[in-house]
Amino acid sequence: MLKLEPRPAPSRVMSIASPLLALAITVLIGVALFLLLGKDPLRGLQVFFVEPLKSAQALSELAVKAVPLLLIALGLAVCFRSNVWNIGAEGQFVLGAIAAGGVAMLAEPGTGRWIVVPILLAGVLGGMAWAAIVALLRDRFNANEILVSLMLVYVADQVLGYLVYGPWKDPDGYNFPQTITFLASTKIPRLFDGLRVNIGLPIALLAVAGFWAFLFRTYAGFQLQVGGLAPAAARYAGFSSRRALWTALLLSGGMAGLAGGLEAAGPLGQLTPHVPAGYGFAAIIVAFVGRLHPVGIVFSAILMSMFYIGGELAQSRLGLPKSLTGVFQGLLLFTLLACDTLIHYRIRWKPAHVPAEAPPAVTDQPAAAEGQA
């Protein structure tokens, strides 16, 4: 029989190997799924793992989707490390997009390129404000941040709907629920001619360095992590759990808002009810698969972006629904969590103690029967 046995110390090797193992299992399930649907699994793998890397154009598209995931996941990593369960990044992303869009619509024909700075700042502030509601209700009224942040996602979607169906609707838009197309001067500057990837990419990479330094090289980052791992120890050391809560939520809200601002004034160029694309939820998976580590998150954001693009290609090339992406994303997180067990436990073969002829198993615990996996 298989038995789980606690390791004396968490395994560093497994902590790196676990995401790879999870990816391998997800790919295997994917292959099985393709076979089941009567599609060539090789073609499926190619669509998900080769096509998104094939050309400069493809790499640019990969970055366009990886950047918001990366930005949001960096903030979430801080949250999850400090044991603050903000799962409403999607709503903070939407509010960032709304705030950024609001500023972008103030631009007039003569406005200079400097407008991009206030647009992005507005995005950050919008996301922060939405997350601040969660922090305030948690801090002041002890309301569960998981539920409040999630409920606010639905509220944010409705706020967006109210604006694009109502006061912000483009008067010349044939009554479509959308704002005017933002002026060219508000457009987030692109890095290369003809490719959609924009300055969001260098911003995200700078953010990776910034978050790494914050988490591992500052006292505040250290306090946050102690608070997450051992609240009692943090209290004893005099670290403020309230400050940790506010820092984590404002940081992650700001990052989600920044991603929303970059998206609204970048690839989208206007606000529509389709601003929320699920990045806020996918970023939760990105954060966990990236081990809540800024550098790991870079890789997992790229991987998750490949899932997105692969899903789109699977729709156009293989005639499979785009929602395949969501299936694989969910599976990846599931298998990752299962594989993560191997960080703290190891699997041991133990002779079963069912049949009488088997040698009597050494039962070192009263509930050995319970420990069977």
Add this chain to the structure above:
Amino acid sequence: MDAIALLIAATLSSGTVLALAALGLLINERAGIVNLGAEGMMLIAAIAGFATAVHTGNDWLAFAAGAGAGALLAATFGVLVIWLNTNQYATGLALSLFGSGFSAFVGINYVQAKLSERPHFQLPWLADIPLLGPALFRQHPMVYAAIALTAGLAWFLYRSRAGLVLRAVGESPESAHALGYPVRRIRLAAVLAGGALCGLSGAYISVVYTPLWVEGMIAGKGWIALALTTFATWRPARVLLGAYLFGGVTMLQFYLQGEGMQVSAQLLTMLPYLSTIVVLVLISRNAGWIRVNMPASLGKPFFPGS
């Protein structure tokens, strides 16, 4: 008058959706397990139930399919959190994310499908009472089943030995373990029951409540059900009352629109979510009261012998 009766009837139906799921989550949480996957289980159960109803035309088979799908997903969740000690929040979240993706994937062929006209239920004689009849006695049997379930669950938790053991597992798994109770198996049973009820609720939504399938049609009801257990301080009767209250808020938006109120549709759609936040704030304000009522081991892993 008729409008009021219809509003009450719709409230009960809408409350039943939340009550079924929240009672299931209550069983989970009484055993010490938080399952944030409610939304995902309900989505997959909704499509499982809807597809079954489309193909067989039998609602009861559809409910069984929904409950089965919910229990199956809950089993996966249960094995992960109970035996592999994964983080309950993260695993539940994974289930919700997987559920929204998988249900959309499977449901793509059912988006246009329609269910045939369902029979209308009414209790003999009682249904003809003016006002009360249309308000209370022309409901789908599931509405009464939810009430019976609430009573049964209250009896089980507070009057039966098995219920006592279940609560003991949720309060102090170490003590229950020391007394020789199979803590993990009891927790798994609770998780399965919770999943089956969430699944039943999901199937009720797609087969009876809004008989159709749309991607993401649960629209946060799983999360509201999770909030309901806190709101009800983990007591069955209060869960039912809370569910009707939230059902009423949901229905109020249609009522107000019908009355010609000049309120934007988006604001009305926000109402259930906003009221969930408001209620959570009101209830949670008293941290001590929550602590006293909450199952003490809620969300904490239990690994025997460690």
